[in-house]
Amino acid sequence: MKSIVAVGVWAYMVLAVVAEVETFYLTTSFATVASVVTVLATSQAVAVVLFYMQLKDEQGSLRLFALIPIMFLSALLIAMLASLGGK
């Protein structure tokens, strides 16, 4: 991977942080901030994993393997929040 791509990724990371903070200042809606932040933070994670950790250049099986914890973790997070509903 070219270093210029790495700098591009960095620029994206910076922009995403700034966008998160700006969203916080520009809106009072908790839901909006929460969704924007979720999307941006996830995109940052994906960018780092693909480029800095270079998962994009790795074997497909490793990419698949990296998805396993994400899958389990999502199940935990979603069901955990859903379990609150029954109070």
Place this chain on the structure above:
Amino acid sequence: MTDTWLKRWLYTTNHKDVGILYFFTSLYFGFVGAILALLMRAQLAAPGSNLLSAAYYNQALTMHGLIMIFWFLSPVALGLANYFVPLQIGAKDLAFPRINAMSYWIYLAGGILAVLSFFVPGGTANAGWTTYQPLATLALGTGPTLAYLGMVLLAASVTLGSVNFMVSIIWLRATGMTLSRLPMFTWFMLFTIIAMLFAFPTLIAAFVLASTDRILGTVFFTSTSIQPSILWDNLFWFFGHPEVYIVLLPGFGIIANILPAFTGRPLAAKNAILISTGLVVIPLSFGVWMHHMFLTGIPVSLQGAFSIATIAISIPFDVITLSFIESLVRGRVKFATPMLFALGGVILFIIGGITGVFLSSPVLDRAFRGSYFVVAHFHYVMVGAAIFGIIAGIYYWLPRMTGRMYNEKLGKWHFAISFIGFNVLYFPMNLLSDMPRRIFTYPNQGDWATLNAMASVGAFIFSGAQILLAANLLYTWFRGPIAPANPWGSPDLEWTSHVEGIAPIAESGAAPPTGGWIGQLSGPPQGHETQSRGGAVGHYGHLSSRPIQISIGALVFLIGAAFYPSISGVAGLVVGAGAVVYAFWGWAKDDIEGKFVVPPEDVGDRWPFASVPKLKLGIWVFLSSEVVLFGSFLGAYIFIRAASAQWPAAGSIHEIPLGTFNTLVLVTSGLTMFLALQSIRKGDRRGLLTWMGVTFVLGAVFMGVKVSEWFNLGGSGFVLADPAMSLASSAYYIIVGLHGAHVTAGLLVMAYLMKKTSMGTYTKDSHEAIENFGLYWAFVDIVWCFVFPLFYLL
């Protein structure tokens, strides 16, 4: 007992030695667990008895469960796996021998903490093995704290162990050992450790949070403004359900592995078994945990979903059981001791599985929850299926470990009495579905007295029968006739390579296979030996004092933590941390000085990760487990946040501009680390040093800002003691602190790497350590990308 003998066992990193250490240590803990069980059964033998007080009973009950599951059942399987997985795949050792030794010593240290916890004033944990919070918070004192920290150590040991096994099974297979030829025991250990890898982090998170409540006064499980019980249930059972397969699968793997030898035909429906387990049981096991929460008031829709998932997960078990039965029916069964135990295991699993299906219905569960019916269910599967399977494995492999044959007649008696004792012990519990579990005494009502008396008699018969196992082990070891080299006519490598010497395990050709324990126990330490009898002969094995040092350091540190903030507690923390750092430093020094070298493995079959280097694969596997660890902590925070009616407004506590600045600093360090990597990839050592230096500085700035933030926050009233702030500050300090610890560890490693760089160690073609550190640093970066918005902006 000579100095070298002792040194060998304390410093060994050889997989067979470590396997034997695991084996005997787990038997010891099994013995402790059994004594606790017998105390309980003695107390329950008659109604209204007062042999044990309620307080002692509850402690015995709790620690019986924890010790049996965590310090006996899984470790005894890991012991066999340590010994036999490398042999079965044709490897010289596990992928990371020192880490393997470290897993063992940390496991032992955790066990020491658990046992110690009985002896402090007030006694140990008493809320059951599930440690339900906030019930468990009622037990004050250091005893439960020690037990919890023991659990954290144990879970850390398991995580390291699973990374090690995962990489070994992928990377160290001999040429020709394709996945389709992998023996069943190794397959099932692979399934087991994958479940371990992703389940144990959540257990770590749960016990760390519960421990900080006790030690530092955080309020995760004591807060009254949320329902902490639901938080605990989710964390514990997300781990807990996969855990039941983690304890079951090694036993199943053994049964599947040995059936062919005793039925005279290949395993029936082998692929169906593998697919059912690998592609259905393991993934689905992470999606059924709420069947342990049907009565906690979770929404009905969730109950429905989890009930159906639970029924679904019993289907692959039908496939597995039917395949086993097919093997038995079609084959010509030879009833040697291993086969008897395997058969017993299958029968008991069927009974236990059927009772489990009853429990997966929310409606029936209303009646059975919290009763002895549940106790019967899980003992049928855990003791019946899992332990019977493991005992089958012990008999099966004993000739390979000792070079001698066990006594068949004694083995058959062992089986007969165990099987009868087991059923006398647990069958009555199926009928006690109207008796609550976990009570220390009971009134003389209905048939309770009779059934309980029966169970108690059964308990003594069943445990008594295990004396026969011990006797048989001793007999085999000292008196057993020399075993044929491949007594079961097995095609698996652990037997055939031993015979033909074709595999990389260099056995001594000079002596008949009298090696194993005997040869090993009397032989000189490895690393110095060239020739001795059997066992580890000719093995490249090396000694390292670091694993045990690290473990002792961790033990002292955690004892200190339990007694914090007393002076002795603080002393323990300081000394323990010092010892750990010293030991890791020594580990690094051994590497720099080339004192501990693992020779390269032969190229073998590495599908499906052929192009990922060994250590890198290890890092990826480890990080994937860390994803679940941090995810569990953050999940706990999100849960708390969503459950709280009130929360300090974003921006009112944390300074957003400062946080943003710090985030940008860390994000930038991600780039500079990458540039450091790019430099050495081109062979530019100067560039590496420069960019890594910049990364180091950025990381240090990040930590500096963090620490100053903490001081300011503490000064401005963001403290645990303020009820309006207690939950928010608990979450912030612990989770951000944990991330900070990861950054700090990264800084230390960077210092080491820079020193090695300046020594000229890394080149264009050889800089694996830098690549791997890059992965770690990027991961730490990612975590912060979530921590920052969650804590600062929401």
